[in-house]
Amino acid sequence: MSNTMYAELPQSGPDLLTREKETYPDIFHEGAAAEYSKAITGAHDLVVNFLHRNRKPFSGIPAAELKAAFAAIDFDTPLPDYESLLQEVQELYVKHATAFHLPEYIAHLNCPVVIPAIGAEVLIAAINSSQDTWDQSAGGTLMEQKLISWTCNEIGFGKEADGVFTAGGSQSNLMGLLLARDYYATAYTQHNIKKAGLPAEASRYRIFISEKAHFSNHKNAALLGLGEQSLVEIKTDERFRMNALLLQEAIEREISQGNIPIAIVATAGTTDFGNLDPLAEIGRIAARYKLWYHIDAAYGCGLLLTEKYRSLLNGMELAHSVTIDYHKSFFQPISSSAFIVRDKKYLQLLRMHVDYLNPKDEDYDDLNQINKSVTQSTRRFDALKLWFTLRLMGKQKLGAYTETIIETAEKAAEVIALDSDLELLSYSDIGVILFRYAPEKYKGSDLSALNQYIKKALFNSGEVLVASTRVNGDFYLKFTMLNPLTTLDHIRHILQLIKQHGAAYHPKN
Numbered sequence: 001m002s003n004t005m006y007a008e009l010p011q012s013g014p015d016l017l018t019r020e021k022e023t024y025p026d027i028f029h030e031g032a033a034a035e036y037s038k039a040i041t042g043a044h045d046l047v048v049n050f051l052h053r054n055r056k057p058f059s060g061i062p063a064a065e066l067k068a069a070f071a072a073i074d075f076d077t078p079l080p081d082y083e084s085l086l087q088e089v090q091e092l093y094v095k096h097a098t099a100f101h102l103p104e105y106i107a108h109l110n111c112p113v114v115i116p117a118i119g120a121e122v123l124i125a126a127i128n129s130s131q132d133t134w135d136q137s138a139g140g141t142l143m144e145q146k147l148i149s150w151t152c153n154e155i156g157f158g159k160e161a162d163g164v165f166t167a168g169g170s171q172s173n174l175m176g177l178l179l180a181r182d183y184y185a186t187a188y189t190q191h192n193i194k195k196a197g198l199p200a201e202a203s204r205y206r207i208f209i210s211e212k213a214h215f216s217n218h219k220n221a222a223l224l225g226l227g228e229q230s231l232v233e234i235k236t237d238e239r240f241r242m243n244a245l246l247l248q249e250a251i252e253r254e255i256s257q258g259n260i261p262i263a264i265v266a267t268a269g270t271t272d273f274g275n276l277d278p279l280a281e282i283g284r285i286a287a288r289y290k291l292w293y294h295i296d297a298a299y300g301c302g303l304l305l306t307e308k309y310r311s312l313l314n315g316m317e318l319a320h321s322v323t324i325d326y327h328k329s330f331f332q333p334i335s336s337s338a339f340i341v342r343d344k345k346y347l348q349l350l351r352m353h354v355d356y357l358n359p360k361d362e363d364y365d366d367l368n369q370i371n372k373s374v375t376q377s378t379r380r381f382d383a384l385k386l387w388f389t390l391r392l393m394g395k396q397k398l399g400a401y402t403e404t405i406i407e408t409a410e411k412a413a414e415v416i417a418l419d420s421d422l423e424l425l426s427y428s429d430i431g432v433i434l435f436r437y438a439p440e441k442y443k444g445s446d447l448s449a450l451n452q453y454i455k456k457a458l459f460n461s462g463e464v465l466v467a468s469t470r471v472n473g474d475f476y477l478k479f480t481m482l483n484p485l486t487t488l489d490h491i492r493h494i495l496q497l498i499k500q501h502g503a504a505y506h507p508k509n
C-alpha cells in the first residue's frame, strides 16, 4: 500500500466520529438509525406486497425467461436508492418466489413460518451475535442452552443431555455419525481418529440404516472416510418403516462376515414417506449389540409437541444422539436445527482446542459453544427465533397445528382411496401421501409418464405445487402436508386439477 493512500484516510479523534456518522450511513451504527429504518421498512413493504400479490405458490415463469432478466445486471454500477433496489428485487426474486405459506403448496418439506420467529430474524441480523463463544453472544448463549435443555426434556432425556443448534438436519446427521465413529474407535479400540486418522479396520465399520433413510447419511458416510460401502441398508415393511427383524439379521450377518457394526440410524419420519421406524424396538437391538443409536427426527420432531401423537416417538429416549429440524416441523424459518446427545460427555469427542477462541485459562468453558460444533465456528443466533415462538405461542399451539395437519392428511388419504381414478400407495403417520392418477382409460399405458406430465403441468401453471418420488421405479405424486391452513377443500380442489391435467394427457404411442 502506498503512503499517499494513508494520507487520504481521515485523521482520528472526535472529528472523525462526527464525520463517520455523516459519511457511513450504510454501516450499522448509531448514526445510521434513519437509514436502518428505511431499509427495514422497505423490506417489510416488499414482504407485505408478497402476501397480497403472490396468490399462487409459483408464478410459473420459465427458467430461461427469468435468467434472461439477469443479463443486464452490472455489480459495478450500484443502484441510486432503496426504491430502485427493492423494485429490482421484486422483479428478479419476490415476484417469482415460491410461496410456501399458501395452502396449495404441498411439495417439499418446507413449512410455513410463524410470525414471532420472523420478528426475531430482525434482531438476529442487526445485532449479529455469534454463538461460538460467550464473549460474542452472552445472553444469546444462555437462551440457546435453555432451548436445548427444553428440547432434551421433550425428547425424554435426563439432566446429562446436551446439544447445539446447527444449520440443518444434514449437518446434525453428520455429527451423529461422527460421534458414532469416534465413540467406537475410542471406547473399544483406544484409537484417536482425530489425531491418528482412520484405523485400518475402519473399512469394516458398518452402519445400519433403512433403505428409505435420508440421502445425507450417504454423503456423511463418504465425508467421514467410511465410504457409502459402510452403510447397510435394511429393507422396509409395507409402510416403508425399517424392518427390525431384518435389521437384527443384517447385524448378525455382518458380524459373521468379519465386519464391525458401530451404529444404527433410525428415521423418525422419512422424507419420502413420512413414517417412523420402530424406534423402541431398534433401540433394544442397538443396546443388545452395544451400537451407537442415532435417530434422525428432522421431520418427525414435530410430534414432540402433540399430545395425541407423541407416543409415535416412544423409544426416542434410547438414542445416543438425535437430529431435530425446527425448520421442518416447528414452523421456524430456515435455518433452525439442533443436534442433541443423551449425555454431554459424548460431545467431548468433538473437542478441538483453539487457543484464541477457547483459552484454557477462562473459566466459562461451558459457555464457549465452539466445542460443540464440527463444521461451524461463527454461528448465527438462530435460537432466538424459537425463543420468540415458544415464549409467545407456547408449545401447545404448535402441537395443535401439527395435529390439524395430521388430521387433514388422514382425511385426504381417505378421499384419495375412495376415488376410482386415483391409486393410493401410502399414507403416513405425519402428513405424506403418495398416490398416482390411474383411471380406467389409461390402463396399460405408461402411468409414470402420465403422472410426470401432471406434475409438470401443475408446476408450469404455478397454481399448485406437489412433489413426487419413485417407488420401485414407478413415478408417484406426493403431498407433503405441513400447513395447518391447507384444508380438505384445498385438497379436493388440488385433486380436481390433477384429474383435469391428467384427462388432457395424450400418451405417445
Ligand SMILES: *Cc1c(COP(=O)(O)O)cnc(C)c1O
Binding pocket: 109, 167, 168, 169, 170, 171, 173, 214, 216, 267, 269, 270, 271, 296, 297, 298, 299, 325, 328, 337
Ligand atoms: C430434511 C431432512 C434431512 C436434512 O435436513 P436439512 O435441514 O435439509 O439439512 C435429514 N433427514 C430427514 C429425514 C429429512 O427429512
